[in-house]
Every structure is written in structure tokens, then in C-alpha cells.
Amino acid sequence: MTNFKKYISTYFTKRITVVVLLSVTLLGGCQTHPRGLDLTPTPRTLVYSYIIANGMARGRIMRGAVSHEQLIALAKIDRQALLSILIAQRYPSHRNFHLAEDAVIAYLAAIES
Incomplete structure (x- = not known):
């Protein structure tokens, strides 16, 4: 039974790690091209x-x-x-x-x- 718990724990840990890394990568892509504030007079x-x-x-x-x-x-x-x-x-x-x-x-x- 302990091997099963260890397998489940490792399985979910790997899945959570992959999801977190994927999320950070996708959200990081949103910040790669800052638009900035346009201060040209109109x-x-x-x-x-x-x-x-x-x-x-x-x-x-x-x-x-x-x-x-x-x-x-x-x-x-x-x-x-x-x-x-x-x-x-x-x-x-x-x-x-x-x-x-x-x-x-x-x-x-x-x-x-």
C-alpha cells in the first residue's frame, strides 16, 4: 500500500509541477512585449x-x-x-x-x- 501512495503522490506532484510551469510560461509570454505609455501630444x-x-x-x-x-x-x-x-x-x-x-x-x- 505504501508503494501505491508513493506512486499517487509522485504522479500528482509531477502533474502539478507541469501545470504550474506551463501556466508560468504562458503568463510570462504575456509580459514579453510591454506596450508602455504613449505620451505624444495630441x-x-x-x-x-x-x-x-x-x-x-x-x-x-x-x-x-x-x-x-x-x-x-x-x-x-x-x-x-x-x-x-x-x-x-x-x-x-x-x-x-x-x-x-x-x-x-x-x-x-x-x-x-
């Missing part, structure tokens, strides 16, 4: 970023934390950012998206300074 993300930056500028102006010269500079850079985004929407290209993204970043920097 017209929608650029417009959304501009709207947020515009709200930040409005808040700073409403607090009275902006001098007349700073207000004029903010208005100029605001217009440049908006124009860059509209150009990227109308003529989508990697270069135009990059220029629009840089304009929004410059707008944010102007708001913070």
Missing part, C-alpha cells in the same frame, strides 16, 4: 493643457499678483500658445505638436515667474 491634450494654464493665469491675475508689465507678457505668451495649438490642430505634424507643446510649457513658466 490636439486634445494640448487644448486641455492650455485651458488649465489659462485658468492658472486667471487665478494669478485675480489675486493681484501680476504687474502691468507681467500682464502684457502673459497676454503675449498666451496668444502664442493658443496660436501654436491651433496650428498644430489644423496642420498636424510632429514638428507642430512639438512647437505647441513648447509654447504651453513656456506659458506655464511665465505664469509661475
